[in-house]
Amino acid sequence: GENVEQHPSTLSVQEGDSAVIKCTYSDSASNYFPWYKQELGKRPQLIIDIRSNVGEKKDQRIAVTLNKTAKHFSLHITETQPEDSAVYFCAATSSASKIIFGSGTRLSIRP
Amino acid sequence: SAVISQKPSRDICQRGTSLTIQCQVDSQVTMMFWYRQQPGQSLTLIATANQGSEATYESGFVIDKFPISRPNLTFSTLTVSNMSPEDSSIYLCSVKRSSHHYEQYFGPGTRLTVT
Numbered sequence: 661g662e663n664v665e666q667h668p669s670t671l672s673v674q675e676g677d678s679a680v681i682k683c684t685y686s687d688s689a690s691n692y693f694p695w696y697k698q699e700l701g702k703r704p705q706l707i708i709d710i711r712s713n714v715g716e717k718k719d720q721r722i723a724v725t726l727n728k729t730a731k732h733f734s735l736h737i738t739e740t741q742p743e744d745s746a747v748y749f750c751a752a753t754s755s756a757s758k759i760i761f762g763s764g765t766r767l768s769i770r771p
Numbered sequence: 772s773a774v775i776s777q778k779p780s781r782d783i784c785q786r787g788t789s790l791t792i793q794c795q796v797d798s799q800v801t802m803m804f805w806y807r808q809q810p811g812q813s814l815t816l817i818a819t820a821n822q823g824s825e826a827t828y829e830s831g832f833v834i835d836k837f838p839i840s841r842p843n844l845t846f847s848t849l850t851v852s853n854m855s856p857e858d859s860s861i862y863l864c865s866v867k868r869s870s871h872h873y874e875q876y877f878g879p880g881t882r883l884t885v886t
Contacts, residue, residue: 692873694873694874694875696877702879703863703877703878703879703880704814704863704877705877706772706874706875706876709873709874711873749813749814753873758804758816758819759816759875761813761814762813763812763813764812764813
């Protein structure tokens with residue numbers, strides 16, 4: 661079955677700097693890669709996703725990249741702000757399969 | 772995205788008792804799931820709630836402990852039975868519009884504490 665590895669487990673960056681979170685997956689059949697943001701005490705929120713027919717997707721300050729050959733995908737947050745502080749989860753799936761989540765990255769933004 | 776609500780939002784229960792958590796969606800969805808999130812951990816799938824048939828449980832989760840109902844396309848319940856302190860966790864409902872859709876959304880969760 662699918663296995664998703666996520667790194668780092670914690671990340672602290674200066675406000676205004678960029679943050680990068682990396683994930684790898686094992687199942688070559690996976691074709692959908694969502695990212696969720698979970699603020700303290702809140703539900704996981706889908707913030708961006710990418711499908712396997714696309715190499716990169718951007719939405720304002722966040723972007724995701726996918727390398728299908730290497731089975732790597734990454735989340736990039738530029739110009740970080742205090743409200744970016746949260747736990748971020750990557751995940752992998754195909755449409756008819758269950759989502760497999762990474763272990764999460766706790767991102768802290770230093771003022 | 773669908774609007775998902777859960778009841779109760781939190782509860783404190785005594786060991787040996789059971790709690791039923793409700794999940795309501797504002798539109799019909801084919802796929803509903805129940806997850807557990809232990810403190811500081813990732814999301815673990817308990818089961819897929821199937822409308823009109825028995826739920827599909829993941830490894831390590833059994834129907835006697837976590838019975839699930841799915842009477843229609845907008846509602847599901849998860850019961851945590853014969854609770855112990857190890858069941859203290861957040862339980863989240865999640866939905867996908869259909870098996871042909873990719874996006875999956877989460878309810879606000881139910882924070883359960885077992886004493």
